[in-house]
Amino acid sequence: MVSYLTIKKEVEKGKIAPVYFMYGLQSFLMEDIIQAIIRQQVGSSDDPNVITYNVQETLIDLVIEEAETVPFFGGNKVVIAKDCLFVTSAKQDTKLDHNLKVLEQYLENPVPETVLIICAPYEKLDERKKLTKRLKKQTVVDCSPFDLKMTEQWLEEQVKAKGVSFVGQAKERLVERVGIQLLQLSSEIEKLTLYVGEQGEITEGVVDLLVARSLEQDVFALIEYAVTRRVDRALIIYHDLLKLKEEPLKILALIARQIRIYYQVKEMLKKSFSQGEIASQLKLHPYVVKLASKQIRRFTEGFLLQMLEAIADVDYAIKTGKMDKVLAVELLLMKFSEDG
Incomplete structure (x- = not known):
């Protein structure tokens, strides 16, 4: 299996395969490769020789029939089959009875003028299926999230x-x-x-x-300012988020999530886990772990646990009506600044 970046370079150089099998959750990557193929083969997605089917609504038999049909006015054709759930173990939410043998036979002898693109925007494939094995012998594009x-x-x-x-x-x-x-x-x-x-x-x-900061990045900066005794900057960010109609409880939950990540990363680094292993076990992007690894140097495990306890107390006080939610989060940030 060749990487997405390598496939993209090959396509842009005009090295086009007769069949592409794309799978994974990054639909952006899938669409990027599809458009690159279309540009090379026919020039524009508006060309009548670009035909797209959703196989949850159309039989794969008809898709293959289209792939075998001579293109309009000669030249090349691109046929795209989307949502090919039949390569997974999931139950199909359709009454269509696909003749998958037709697709298997086509893979043995694809039409030279046609590029057939099979898209499976799913995390897991059923590797036991004969069709999946055959498709993985074609030009495969892994559209899983990047490391x-x-x-x-x-x-x-x-x-x-x-x-x-x-x-x-x-x-x-x-x-x-x-x-x-x-x-x-x-x-x-x-x-x-x-x-x-x-x-x-x-x-x-x-x-x-x-480039505007995301909500998560604002929370990241908010914590950074609070624990480095720049509470005035932390409060500015907090009130900016309130002006954008962000809920104090949502902000509090994101603060808790970030502190929890700091604590987990710190504990796992202490046990000699690599950043890659930490990202895999915690189901985080490696870049999130990389950033956390830089930040946690200033924190002790005890301080992080104190922060989590303080967050839990504030959450309880808000939900039981003992404290105003806006004021409660403000006071929490001040506490972080005092303890940091």
Whole structure:
């Protein structure tokens, strides 16, 4: 199996396979490769030789019939089969009776003028199925969420393709601000490249100027300011979130989640777990673990447990009506500053 980034480069060079099997939860990556194939084969997704089916609504038999049909006015054709649930063990929510042998036979002898794309936007495949095994012998595109290394490599490829570059810690700052959503990262890169212009440089300052922080990033900064005795800055962020109609209890829950991550990461690092192992066990993105690993150096386990206890007390006080929710979170941030 070849990586998404390698497949993308091959497609852009005009090296097109007759059949692609795409699976994984990152639909953005799937669509990115599909559009790259369409550009190479027919030029535009509006071309009549680009045909898309949802196999929850259309028999795979008809999809293959289309793939075997001669393209309009000659040339090439792209046939896309979406939501191919039949490669998983999940029960299909459809009454369609797919003749999967037709697809298996097509895989043995695909039509040269047609690119057939089989899409399975699911986390797990049923590897026991004969069809799944056959599809995995085609050109396979793993559209699972990226690890940290691939995310950073993907970002570099994106800006390079647009003729600009990251400078200093700008790439890291962008991920801190946006998180790990590739679609949103792609949108922000468009904005940043337009701002700096061709051959321009994306700096940390440019990222700070143009890219708004996510709610999670605001909470991250809020905790950072509170525990480093800059409670005034923490309260500014808190009240900005309130102006954006964020609920104090939601903010409190996110603070608790972040502190819990700090505590778990600290405990696992102490037991010599690698950052990759921690990310896997806690089901976190490696970049989240990397950031947490930097922050926890200033905290003791005892302090983190005190913070969690204080959060639980505030949560109880709010839900039992003993404290006003806005004031309760304010006082909690002040307490963090005093204890930090």
